[in-house]
């Protein structure tokens with residue numbers, strides 16, 4: 001549906017995007033991931049047709065983006081200036097009036113769960129409610145492809161989960177979704193295909209599960225630092241995580257053998273947790289650094 005071919009975007013001496021190519025298939029949720037400053041917004045803005053590339057090409061259904069693309073695309077920007085003194089219902093009607101056709105008012109309100117806020121001024125919405133309104137505005141023309149640029153940044157965990165439900169609803173209506181995020185968990189939950197970017201380049205691409213299977217054959221055992229001891233420390237590689245309470249993290253491809261070693265070192269296993277590798281682990285593995293979200 002969308003092809004990005006050898007995209008470069010430079011600002012003076014900053015190479016914000018530095019040779020990026022990928023394709024987005026119709027009906028999928030495609031995620032662009034990476035830490036702050038990775039080049040996600042710059043890439044998506046060129047894909048949306050609102051910023052010109054320094055070099056490279058974007059094709060929509062095989063053609064350069066033109067009027068067909070503008071009719072069939074919906075965009076939720078990172079920040080959008082709304083008319084503060086209009087209610088939610090008035091905002092939706094205003095944006096709907098810009099397009100010859102689109103979703104009905106009732107459908108928009110239902111999809112974005114805005115029933116309770118229709119008469120509220122946009123300036124009085126919470127962060128999560130505002131994002132739902134911005135999503136409704138992006139859907140006003142019933143687009144085939146929807147761009148969501150960091151739609152859940154700054155939302156609390158519950159509002160983020162609510163937003164994920166909305167994205168899943170949009171996916172079930174067979175829309176193509178292009179999402180940028182620096183939350184690896186969000187990408188894991190929503191995306192069929194992801195590209196991980198850092199410093200303007202792609203460092204990994206695939207479905208979340210494919211990427212995890214390709215890179216990891218092991219799991220992580222975590223236990224409270226207070227339960228670990230010198231004898232265990234001498235027999236296995238580990239690292240200490242500064243969580244709410246300091247935690248020991250042990251990477252192992254043989255859980256049984258590691259547990260046997262911990263038991264023989266008299267380590268209590270009562271606070272132990274085994275967890276699968278995550279995209280966050282993958283990012284650290286690929287770049288050697290924590291996500292700078």
Ligand SMILES: Nc1ncnc2c1ncn2[C@@H]1O[C@H](COP(=O)(O)OP(=O)(O)OP(=O)(O)O)[C@@H](O)[C@H]1O
Pocket residue numbers: 011014015016034035036037038039040041042043150182
């Ligand atoms: N208009 C601009 N002028 C100069 N530099 C810019 C401009 N826009 C972005 N940059 C730089 O390009 C790089 C990539 O920025 P971009 O906003 O695309 O990253 P991002 O991955 O979307 O980050 P974030 O998660 O913080 O939104 C950064 O170093 C940024 O400072």
